[in-house]
Amino acid sequence: MDEIMARKKKFLAWFMEKNQLKRPDTYQILQLLFHEEQLLRISHFVDDVRYLPNALIISAEGAPTVSFLCRINGIYYENVAEVIAVLINNPPEELYIRLAFDRELICCPCIEQVAEEPEVEFSERLKKLESELNRIAFLKEEKRLKLQAEIDDALEKRDRDRFYYLSDLYKKFFG
Known part of the structure; x- marks a missing residue:
C-alpha cells in the first residue's frame, strides 16, 4: 500500500472513530471506502464539493453542513443503499469526498489529507448546472x-x- 492510500485509510479510520455521524447509516459508505482499495484509490478528500462532478458529503454532529449528500454522474442520491450499489457496480472515475466535522476539536495529524484539492477548471456551464x-x-x-x-x-x-x-x-x- 502506498503512502497516499495509507494516509487516506488513516484519515477515514480517525473520522469514523472520533465522530458521531448526523446520519448513522452513512457509516456503511465509509466502511465500504475503507475496505475497498479500488474505491479508496479513486477517492479524493476535499474541503468543497460544490462544483465537482462526483461528490459525497458525510457530516459529523457539530458540523455546519448537510448531513449527507451524494451526486454521482449527475444523479443525486438520498438512499445509502443506492449509493453503495452505484459505488460497487458502477463507480465513477473519480469521487470527491467532504467529511465535515467540527474542526475546532481536531487533533489528528492526518488533517493534511483534507487539503487534497484537485486541479479542476470550473466552467460557467458547470456552475449553472450545479x-x-x-x-x-x-x-x-x-x-x-x-x-x-x-x-x-x-x-x-x-x-x-x-x-x-x-x-x-x-x-x-x-x-
Whole structure:
C-alpha cells in the first residue's frame, strides 16, 4: 500500500472513530471506502464539493453542513443503499469526498489529507448546472416537508384513507 492510500485509510479510520455521524447509516459508505482499495484509490478528500462532478458529503454532529449528500454522474442520491450499489457496480472515475466535522476539536495529524484539492477548471456551464441541481434539491426538500405536514394533519384528523395514501406517496418518493 502506498503512502497516499495509507494516509487516506488513516484519515477515514480517525473520522469514523472520533465522530458521531448526523446520519448513522452513512457509516456503511465509509466502511465500504475503507475496505475497498479500488474505491479508496479513486477517492479524493476535499474541503468543497460544490462544483465537482462526483461528490459525497458525510457530516459529523457539530458540523455546519448537510448531513449527507451524494451526486454521482449527475444523479443525486438520498438512499445509502443506492449509493453503495452505484459505488460497487458502477463507480465513477473519480469521487470527491467532504467529511465535515467540527474542526475546532481536531487533533489528528492526518488533517493534511483534507487539503487534497484537485486541479479542476470550473466552467460557467458547470456552475449553472450545479445551481439548477441545488434548486431542484431544495424544491424536493420543500415538497418532502409539505407531505410530512399533510401526513401529520391526516393523523390529527384521524383520516385513515388519506394517511395511507400520503404515506404511500412518501415511501414512493422519499424512501
